[in-house]
Amino acid sequence: MIEIRWHGRGGQGAVTSVEMIALAAIEVGKYAQGFPAFGPERRGAPVMAFNRVSDKPIKIRSGIYQPDVVVVLDPSLVSLVPVTDGLKPGGILIVNTSKTAEEIRKKLNYKGKLYIVDATHIAREELGVPIANTTMLGAVLKATGVLNLNAMKSPLEHRFGRVAAKNMSAMKRAFNELKSAKAA
Amino acid sequence: MAKKKTEQKKWPEKWQEVNPGCMVFAAGNAANYKTGSWKSQRPILDKQKCIKCGICYIFCPEGCIQEDEEGYFIANLDYCKGCGICPHECWPGAIVMREEEE
Amino acid sequence: MGKRIGMEVAIAAVEAVALCNIDVAAVYPITPQSHIAEHMADVIHDGRIDSEFITVESEHSAISACAGASAAGARAYTATSSQGLMLMHEILPIVSAMRLPICMANANRAVSGPLNIWNDHTDIMPQRDSGWISLFTENGQEVIDLSIMSFKIAEDPEVMLPCVVNIDGFQLTHMIEPLELPSKAEVAKFLPPRKPFASLHPDNPISMGCFAMPDTYTETVVAKEAALVNSKKVITRVFSEWAKRFGRKYSVVETYKSKGADTLMLTMGSMGETASTAVDEMRKKGAKVGLVKLRLWRPFPVEELKAAIQGCKTLIVMDRALSTGGAGGPVATDVKSILYGEKKKPRVLNVIAGLGGRDLTVNDFVAMFDMAKKKKDETFEIYGVRE
Numbered sequence: 255m256i257e258i259r260w261h262g263r264g265g266q267g268a269v270t271s272v273e274m275i276a277l278a279a280i281e282v283g284k285y286a287q288g289f290p291a292f293g294p295e296r297r298g299a300p301v302m303a304f305n306r307v308s309d310k311p312i313k314i315r316s317g318i319y320q321p322d323v324v325v326v327l328d329p330s331l332v333s334l335v336p337v338t339d340g341l342k343p344g345g346i347l348i349v350n351t352s353k354t355a356e357e358i359r360k361k362l363n364y365k366g367k368l369y370i371v372d373a374t375h376i377a378r379e380e381l382g383v384p385i386a387n388t389t390m391l392g393a394v395l396k397a398t399g400v401l402n403l404n405a406m407k408s409p410l411e412h413r414f415g416r417v418a419a420k421n422m423s424a425m426k427r428a429f430n431e432l433k434s435a436k437a438a
Numbered sequence: 439m440a441k442k443k444t445e446q447k448k449w450p451e452k453w454q455e456v457n458p459g460c461m462v463f464a465a466g467n468a469a470n471y472k473t474g475s476w477k478s479q480r481p482i483l484d485k486q487k488c489i490k491c492g493i494c495y496i497f498c499p500e501g502c503i504q505e506d507e508e509g510y511f512i513a514n515l516d517y518c519k520g521c522g523i524c525p526h527e528c529w530p531g532a533i534v535m536r537e538e539e540e
Numbered sequence: 541m542g543k544r545i546g547m548e549v550a551i552a553a554v555e556a557v558a559l560c561n562i563d564v565a566a567v568y569p570i571t572p573q574s575h576i577a578e579h580m581a582d583v584i585h586d587g588r589i590d591s592e593f594i595t596v597e598s599e600h601s602a603i604s605a606c607a608g609a610s611a612a613g614a615r616a617y618t619a620t621s622s623q624g625l626m627l628m629h630e631i632l633p634i635v636s637a638m639r640l641p642i643c644m645a646n647a648n649r650a651v652s653g654p655l656n657i658w659n660d661h662t663d664i665m666p667q668r669d670s671g672w673i674s675l676f677t678e679n680g681q682e683v684i685d686l687s688i689m690s691f692k693i694a695e696d697p698e699v700m701l702p703c704v705v706n707i708d709g710f711q712l713t714h715m716i717e718p719l720e721l722p723s724k725a726e727v728a729k730f731l732p733p734r735k736p737f738a739s740l741h742p743d744n745p746i747s748m749g750c751f752a753m754p755d756t757y758t759e760t761v762v763a764k765e766a767a768l769v770n771s772k773k774v775i776t777r778v779f780s781e782w783a784k785r786f787g788r789k790y791s792v793v794e795t796y797k798s799k800g801a802d803t804l805m806l807t808m809g810s811m812g813e814t815a816s817t818a819v820d821e822m823r824k825k826g827a828k829v830g831l832v833k834l835r836l837w838r839p840f841p842v843e844e845l846k847a848a849i850q851g852c853k854t855l856i857v858m859d860r861a862l863s864t865g866g867a868g869g870p871v872a873t874d875v876k877s878i879l880y881g882e883k884k885k886p887r888v889l890n891v892i893a894g895l896g897g898r899d900l901t902v903n904d905f906v907a908m909f910d911m912a913k914k915k916k917d918e919t920f921e922i923y924g925v926r927e
Contacts, residue, residue, distance in 0.1 A: 273546075276716040280546035287717050288546075292572070292658060292710035292897065313813040315711050316901040409546075453759035453766070458700060459639035460752060460760050461738055465745035 255308035256400055257318045261337050262327035265297040267387030270413070271327070272303040274391055277409040278401050279307045287312055300335050307400050323398055326350060327386055329374065338364050348393050348432075350374060350386050355435035368435040369397040371428050380424035381417070388414075388421040392428030403429060473500070477520025479535040481513050487532035494524035494533060544720055549680040550575035550713040552721065553619075553645055553705075556684040558583050559727040560691050563614035566594040566605035570624040571657045572709035573647035577619060599624035603631045603642070610640040611748050613739030615691065618642065621709055622649035622663040629666065635702050636671030637764055638748055639737070641694030642702040644672075645687065647709040648809065648860075650896040658897020659709045661809065661860035664837075665870045671764055673703040673771055674838040676808045680717045683707050685788055688727055693778050695734050699771040706837070708810040710897065722786060730785055768839045775836060792836035793844040797823055801830030803909060804849055804886070805856040808834045808871060811900050815858070818905035829909055834871070842878050855886040856912045859920075860894045868892065868920030889915060893923035 258275070262268030269290045276288030284307055291302040304318045320340045326332060326349040338347060345366060349358055350373040358370060371393045373386035380389070388410065395401055406425060411418040457463065481494075488510055495503040495511045502517040503524065513524065525533040547555070554576055557565075565584060569577035584593040592609075596602045599620050606616035620628060625646055635642055650656040651663050664674065673693060677683045683705065690703040707713055722730075738746055752760055775792060783789040796816045798804055807815050812833045822829050832848045832855075834841070849855055859869020867873050872890035879885040889912050894900045908923060915921070 273548075273716055277546040280544065280718040283544075285718055286546065287715055289710075289715045292714060294571075294657070312717075313817045314902060315708075315715075315810040315814045316899045316904075319901070451756075451759065453762035456756075456759050456763040458737060458763075458767075459748060460637065460750050462747040462750055463738070465747075 255306055255310070255312065256323065256398065257321045258305040258307075258323040258325060258394065258398075258400075259318055259321040259340075260303040260305075260325045260327060261331050261335055262301055262303070262387070263297075263331070264295040264299045264301050266327055267385055268301055268303040268327055271325075271387040271391060272305045274388070274406060274409045274413065275305045275307065275394070275401070277412075278405040281408055282401065282405050284309055285312045291317075300331055321345065323348065323394065325390060325394055327373075327390055329353070332358060332361055338362055338366075341366065346397055348390070348397050350390055350393075355433065359435070369393060369432050370435065371432045373424075373428050376424050376427045376431065380427060381420050389424040389428045392425035392430075393432045395425075396429045396432045397434070472516045474514075474516040474518055477515075477518055478538050479520040479522065480515060480518065480538055481520075481522075481524050481533045482536050483510065483512060484532045484534070485510055487530045489530055489532075491529065493527050493529065497523050497527045499523060544718055546716055547680070547719050547721075548575065548714065548716050549683050549707065549719075550647070551579050552680055552719050553683050553687050553707065553713075554579040554583060555721055556687040557617055557643075557645075558589050559722065559724050560688055560731055561589065561615065561728075561733065562591050562617045562691075564592050564594065564606065564609035564616045565618065566596050566602040566609070566616070567619050568596055568599045568602045568624060570599070570621050570647075570649075572649055572659075572713045573619050573621040573624070573645070575713065576645055576647070580617075580619070599627040600631065603628040603635065603644075606642045606644075607631065607635050607638065607640055610635075610642050611638065611740050613734065613736045613741075615695075615734045616640075616642045617644070619645035619647070621647040622651055622657075625663045625667060626651060629670075632667055632670035632672060632702075634749065636768075637760070639700040639764075639767070640702060641691070641700055641734070643687070643690045643694055644702065644704045645683075646704050646706050647713050648706050649709040656896040657709075659711045659860075660895045660897065661706075661870075662862070662895070664704070664706055665861045665863070667704070668838060668870060671701065671768055672838065673699075673701055673768070673775070674706065674836070675703065676706045676835055676837055677708075677712065678810050678812045678833065680712065680715065680719045681788065682790075683712065684719060684721060685782060685786070685790065688722070688731065689778050689782055689790075691734075692731050693771065693775050696771075696774045696778075697735075697737060699767065699774050700737055701767060701771055706809060711810045726785065730781070772836065772839050772841060790835060791844070792841040793848045794833040794835055795848050796831035796833065798830030798832060798848065798852070800828055801852055802828045803854040803856065803912060804830050804832050804852045805858060805905070805909065806832045806834060806871065806875065807858045808837060809860065811858065811860065811894060814900055814902055815905045818902045818909070821902065822906060822909060827909070837871075840874055840878065845875070845878065846882065849886055852886045854912055855888050856908060857888060857890050858908075859890060859892045862892050862895070862922070872920065887918075889918070890920035891923050892920060895922075898924065 272288035276286040279286035373389040857872035
């Protein structure tokens, strides 16, 4: 079972990201959970959302405290929120940033597996808005291999209708442009 | 489950006989309860003064004043509780309250 | 058989109820039930079902509107949580006394004060004695299945009682997970239109919601009690029918790896799933532990519970609520009372945990089993208090 924690800001679509992952996983016959950090939220405030994906039934109804993967949707959260808290040793950190891997490592004092991509830039180009939630799906898929890109097609189409194709392109670009920085 | 009952047993009944939901199926059976026994005064109508306006009928809180064949509005003493609102509202003063006789 | 889909459980609850051809929904939103209120409004507004959505001004009005609709023969539905359920409180026993088969979803949430929007069972416990059938769900599939079954149970001519389906707030309501929705045709075969025992209509005047003097009231209480206790037979029958039609089996009391267990834990609601993972881990290490899950809370399934705990030495009863100033948690208090007269009974230990949404992890349940081994006295424990 893989446990993923997403960090975003309210209104940036972190909950949509976990929804897409959960729906895609369920469609290909896996078991999955997608849920927000429970509680009141407001636009702009840091929020978290979570996924569990497994080939076996998931019988856990508690929160995720030691994720295998942490995804940071908003670059500014790196200096604001302890995004690496609880990340399992050997776990993966995926950050949306325009900075270099070294700068991220220094800011977070993080020596583990790191993947970065400038998803905001890709989103601006492909979608015309700096909302990177669907773009980052590509990064997560590439870094973890939890699902194939094709698995995302149906949930994205169902959710985004006419603009699904643009979201698919943004996702594919992040998939291809993801940079990995080996553990220091 | 019990079949729908259309007659109302006199209460109290055995618990098995209580209608489901305590529903009452005898429509209008509140009429069996003669609240007229509560009154200590009764309204008396002076037909000479009565102008058959029906104001007493409108104001009666019990709804027990009824129009008779001649058009006079008479309180049904089975239900009249003697509240005294009808003489209070009667413009020509055609109604007076009299003590209930023993 | 439905298609396996991913859906948020609150949305799925509404989709399940929509398959049941309800006539009236009167719902007032409250966190964490709000997605149910919103989606029900959408479904009716979009004309997907032929129903009325009454935008009431409070939960008291919601249940009152349902009562009026149900008395007139409609299939009525509402949903609420916590303070909303508390606001409905004065109407709940009236609805059950009137034998109106209203169905309700309750998104279990802590009761104020202090104000807390997260999951526990303190909202449903004060409604214990209200005469409603009360069912608990563990996962999204159970929410769908029990929501549909609740109409069949409630409207059965031998029952005619309102029914509440408890759904852990946030833990379940806001969870996207794999689900199967039955088709409209399948539900239509399972659940025929409502045939009220009696309903208000000018053509056939009757009175509902009447008055009872001291010399009649006791008999009405006994009649209502008999109806609630006997409803368990119907509930079991409806569960069997569901198993035949849809392949998913439910019981009023369910067990998980309880065979040969010397310590059993009793849970209600979604924490049972996490507890079952703890049982798996402990069993792997050789511990003789198991789980008993109470699906039916009211009427309390006395015989089935006694049968489920046969042979165990210790029964840990998990409560997600505290009866303040009383003998501990409501579930444990009931269990102890039921076992009082038994010659052979296990040691019953009450653990109260998960209050106000405090998370219960697999490790927490393992710790509770360990604590039960070491506990010397019979007082109730509130798990994880910082002191």
